[in-house]
Amino acid sequence: MVYVGVIGAGLCSSEVSGWAEAVGAGIARRQGVLICGGMGGVMEAAARGARREGGLVVGVLPGNDRKEGNPYLSLSLATGLGDARNAVIARASDVLIAIDGGYGTLSEIGLALKMGRPVIGLGTWRIESSKGPDGGIIAAADPEEAVALAFREAGRIRPLER
Amino acid sequence: MVYVGVIGAGLCSSEVSGWAEAVGAGIARRQGVLICGGMGGVMEAAARGARREGGLVVGVLPGNDRKEGNPYLSLSLATGLGDARNAVIARASDVLIAIDGGYGTLSEIGLALKMGRPVIGLGTWRIESSKGPDGGIIAAADPEEAVALAFREAGRIRPLER
Amino acid sequence: MVYVGVIGAGLCSSEVSGWAEAVGAGIARRQGVLICGGMGGVMEAAARGARREGGLVVGVLPGNDRKEGNPYLSLSLATGLGDARNAVIARASDVLIAIDGGYGTLSEIGLALKMGRPVIGLGTWRIESSKGPDGGIIAAADPEEAVALAFREAGRIRPLER
Amino acid sequence: MVYVGVIGAGLCSSEVSGWAEAVGAGIARRQGVLICGGMGGVMEAAARGARREGGLVVGVLPGNDRKEGNPYLSLSLATGLGDARNAVIARASDVLIAIDGGYGTLSEIGLALKMGRPVIGLGTWRIESSKGPDGGIIAAADPEEAVALAFREAGRIRPLER
Numbered sequence: 001m002v003y004v005g006v007i008g009a010g011l012c013s014s015e016v017s018g019w020a021e022a023v024g025a026g027i028a029r030r031q032g033v034l035i036c037g038g039m040g041g042v043m044e045a046a047a048r049g050a051r052r053e054g055g056l057v058v059g060v061l062p063g064n065d066r067k068e069g070n071p072y073l074s075l076s077l078a079t080g081l082g083d084a085r086n087a088v089i090a091r092a093s094d095v096l097i098a099i100d101g102g103y104g105t106l107s108e109i110g111l112a113l114k115m116g117r118p119v120i121g122l123g124t125w126r127i128e129s130s131k132g133p134d135g136g137i138i139a140a141a142d143p144e145e146a147v148a149l150a151f152r153e154a155g156r157i158r159p160l161e162r
Numbered sequence: 163m164v165y166v167g168v169i170g171a172g173l174c175s176s177e178v179s180g181w182a183e184a185v186g187a188g189i190a191r192r193q194g195v196l197i198c199g200g201m202g203g204v205m206e207a208a209a210r211g212a213r214r215e216g217g218l219v220v221g222v223l224p225g226n227d228r229k230e231g232n233p234y235l236s237l238s239l240a241t242g243l244g245d246a247r248n249a250v251i252a253r254a255s256d257v258l259i260a261i262d263g264g265y266g267t268l269s270e271i272g273l274a275l276k277m278g279r280p281v282i283g284l285g286t287w288r289i290e291s292s293k294g295p296d297g298g299i300i301a302a303a304d305p306e307e308a309v310a311l312a313f314r315e316a317g318r319i320r321p322l323e324r
Numbered sequence: 325m326v327y328v329g330v331i332g333a334g335l336c337s338s339e340v341s342g343w344a345e346a347v348g349a350g351i352a353r354r355q356g357v358l359i360c361g362g363m364g365g366v367m368e369a370a371a372r373g374a375r376r377e378g379g380l381v382v383g384v385l386p387g388n389d390r391k392e393g394n395p396y397l398s399l400s401l402a403t404g405l406g407d408a409r410n411a412v413i414a415r416a417s418d419v420l421i422a423i424d425g426g427y428g429t430l431s432e433i434g435l436a437l438k439m440g441r442p443v444i445g446l447g448t449w450r451i452e453s454s455k456g457p458d459g460g461i462i463a464a465a466d467p468e469e470a471v472a473l474a475f476r477e478a479g480r481i482r483p484l485e486r
Numbered sequence: 487m488v489y490v491g492v493i494g495a496g497l498c499s500s501e502v503s504g505w506a507e508a509v510g511a512g513i514a515r516r517q518g519v520l521i522c523g524g525m526g527g528v529m530e531a532a533a534r535g536a537r538r539e540g541g542l543v544v545g546v547l548p549g550n551d552r553k554e555g556n557p558y559l560s561l562s563l564a565t566g567l568g569d570a571r572n573a574v575i576a577r578a579s580d581v582l583i584a585i586d587g588g589y590g591t592l593s594e595i596g597l598a599l600k601m602g603r604p605v606i607g608l609g610t611w612r613i614e615s616s617k618g619p620d621g622g623i624i625a626a627a628d629p630e631e632a633v634a635l636a637f638r639e640a641g642r643i644r645p646l647e648r
Contacts, residue, residue: 003228033237058237064253064277064406066165075195075220075237080253080277080406082388083577083597087570088250091226091242100616107596111569114589115226115242126614130586134611226568242568244550245435246411253407262454265438272431273407288452292424296449327552357561382561388577388601390489399519399544399561404577404601412574415550415566439550439566 002154004147005035005093005112008042008124009102016042016100019122019143021049023097026147028055035060035093037085038069038076042099047072060089087111095154097146098124098137109137118153122146164316166309167197167255167274170204170286171264178204178262181284181305183211185259188309190217197222197255199247200231200238204261209234222251249273257316259308260286260299271299280315284308326478328471329359329417329436332366332448333426340366340424343446343467345373347421350471352379359384359417361409362393362400366423371396384413411435419478421470422448422461433461442477446470488640490633491521491579491598494528494610495588502528502586505608505629507535509583512633514541521546521579523571524555524562528585533558546575573597581640583632584610584623595623604639608632 004027008020024046027034034050036043038059047057051072059073062085069076079085086104090096090111097120098109105124112119113136121137128134138153140146166189170182186208189196196212198205200221209219213234221235224247231238241247248266252258252273259282260271267286274281275298283299290296300315302308328351332344348370351358358374360367362383371381375396383397386409393400403409410428414420414435421444422433429448436443437460445461452458462477464470490513494506510532513520520536522529524545533543537558545559548571555562565571572590576582576597583606584595591610598605599622607623614620624639626632 035239056237058239060239066254075218077197077220077222077239077250077254079250081250081408081570082404082406082573083600084405084408084567084570084573086593086597087568087573088239088241088243091569092228092239102615103596103600103622105596106613107572107593107600110589110591110593110596111572114569114593123616125616125620127592128612128614129588130609130611136589243408243570244411244566244568245415245438246405246408246567246570248431248435249406249408249411264453265434265460267434268451269410269431269434269438272427272429272434273410276407276427276431285454287454287458289430290450290452291426292447292449298427359563380561382563384563390578399542401521401544401546401563401574401578403574405574412563412565412567416552416563 002032002151003035003092003094004032004150005089005096006042006046006099007037007089007096007101007105007108008099009105010039010041010043012041012100016123017045020045020099022143023099023146024049025053026143028053030147030151033058035089037089038073040070042101044070044072060085060092090115090117093117095120095150097122097150100124120146120149120153164194164313165197165254165256166194166312167251167258168204168208168261169199169251169258169263169267169270170261171267172201172203172205174203174262178285179207182207182261184305185261185284185308186211187215188305190215192309192313195220197251199251200235202232204263206232206234222247222254252277252279255279257282257312259284259312262286282308282311282315326356326475327359327416327418328356328474329413329420330366330370330423331361331413331420331425331429331432332423333429334363334365334367336365336424340447341369344369344423346467347423347446347470348373349377350467352377354471354475356475357382359413361413362397364394366425368394368396384409384416414439414441417441419444419474421446421474424448444470444473444477488518488637489521489578489580490518490636491575491582492528492532492585493523493575493582493587493591493594494585495591496525496527496529498527498586502609503531506531506585508629509585509632510535511539512629514539516633516637518637519544521575523575524559526556528587530556530558546571546578576601576603579603581606581636583608583636586610606632606635606639
């Protein structure tokens with residue numbers, strides 16, 4: 001069983017929401033567990049897509065009350081950690097798919113890459129270090145490719161954590 | 163759906179293990195979600211009992227690798243937070259059952275009571291504040307009563323967090 | 325340099341406040357760094373005592389804004405972690421002094437003992453495990469003895485973390 | 487008093503180390519408190535620069551033992567939180583200076599911007615969202631400008647947290 005983190009902003013356009021829903025559905029069809037931040041926007045759309053296909057969705061919430069989670073979570077875990085819960089999302093996932101996203105998503109991309117978790121990007125941040133373009137984020141052209149890449153990367157031997 | 167945290171030590175006697183397994187089974191029979199620390203001892207026995215009855219068990223691990231979790235978890239969440247994950251277990255649970263237990267369990271009892279989560283005790287710590295015996299832990303005589311008390315308390319309106 | 329955690333409730337009687345102020349002053353006179361939760365009650369009184377003697381006081385706050393700290397902190401660190409910051413206080417301290425205290429203090433006692441940090445108690449929780457009275461908390465009769473015991477214990481080789 | 491976070495990798499070139507030392511010295515000359523991750527590379531060089539000028543340096547360590555911190559820390563705080571301590575560094579700082587840096591630094595940039603903390607960049611990550619170049623990181627040309635910008639930004643009214 002592969003645990004796929006889906007990260008993105010709590011508010012998003014309907015186009016991005018459509019991508020997230022397709023990503024969630026694809027993860028569920030491949031029997032993956034979807035880990036997300038449990039709130040709205042990309043998190044909610046991905047959860048909705050996964051549940052439609054009978055998938056299991058875990059929301060790792062920043063706040064104190066699990067009722068704050070979106071209605072599509074199989075499990076809503078209140079952590080009370082605030083933004084530090086982003087580190088839990090990265091750590092708990094075998095691989096992550098970043099969809100569009102704001103600064104919180106950027107932090108999760110950084111945390112995941114630091115922990116050696118592969119990150120697939122779908123219309124998300126482009127990052128360039130002082131040495132030039134950074135190949136850490138694996139770009140996908142559409143939701144189907146994003147899911148396919150995630151399951152391919154999750155099965156690879158990965159380098160040690162940096 | 164009620165989220166019941168089961169807390170206890172990573173090493174325990176066979177008697178305590180039997181209690182934990184019965185508690186886990188009871189939670190599953192009442193359709194509760196079992197939240198635990200995901201490691202051995204009480205956590206493993208409770209998870210085994212719940213899975214035997216078809217229940218859902220979430221392990222909230224202190225370490226970085228979800229493969230460290232015991233084999234009875236439905237979901238193994240690596241947090242990488244070390245002992246700070248005890249606060250996540252308390253926060254994510256609607257009610258907790260403390261079974262025997264060491265200092266980590268004591269910390270979870272304190273955190274849960276601080277957060278306004280009811281704590282049922284089965285052969286666990288007795289605590290007495292500077293003002294005298296503290297009624298924070300609700301004592302149960304056996305596993306069945308512990309589970310019954312947990313579901314009763316989870317349904318109550320609770321005072322504001324202290 | 326010894327880092328001494330002082331733990332206790334955010335509201336306390338004037339008697340307890342006097343103990344905390346004396347403990348803070350004693351830590352500063354011995355050149356210790358005082359680590360606390362940064363809020364009111366015992367934390368504020370201990371900080372005030374330490375600053376009066378020219379000591380260094382660090383507040384490890386649960387919230388997002390360092391201006392929430394009490395006015396006697398040399399350093400006010402906002403963690404945003406909520407109650408999980410209790411684990412940071414225990415981890416950052418070489419030894420802790422628990423003064424009276426509520427459930428948060430109980431959680432810090434448990435976390436500290438779990439981490440192998442000695443805990444000195446001054447009118448604080450009495451704890452008894454399923455095996456009987458637990459000697460984990462070293463009782464002090466007054467603030468002076470609490471400080472003396474803390475510096476004695478901080479210098480000892482301690483057993484491995486449990 | 488301004489709390490300035492200095493973030494960067496645990497290993498760095500001698501050129502980057504020189505920048506970090508100059509940044510640390512500049513923060514100390516302006517009476518700022520330097521917050522960092524407490525380890526080697528950029529963190530150690532910045533700490534060394536600040537201590538040379540009599541500054542106060544706090545290391546917020548990922549591990550369990552404060553002796554793991556670099557030798558230039560005024561205060562070495564072991565958090566035991568692993569990479570989640572990055573969120574504490576961002577939260578505890580009024581403003582941050584990112585110097586070169588790896589994925590951990592990228593995560594701290596994301597967390598800080600999410601929390602509404604200004605981030606000054608010195609030869610660090612360039613980030614571009616799906617909407618185009620993102621102006622969140624304020625670029626500095628050299629260490630002196632980085633410090634000047636940090637103190638200017640820390641004094642501004644900032645928009646609400648996003």
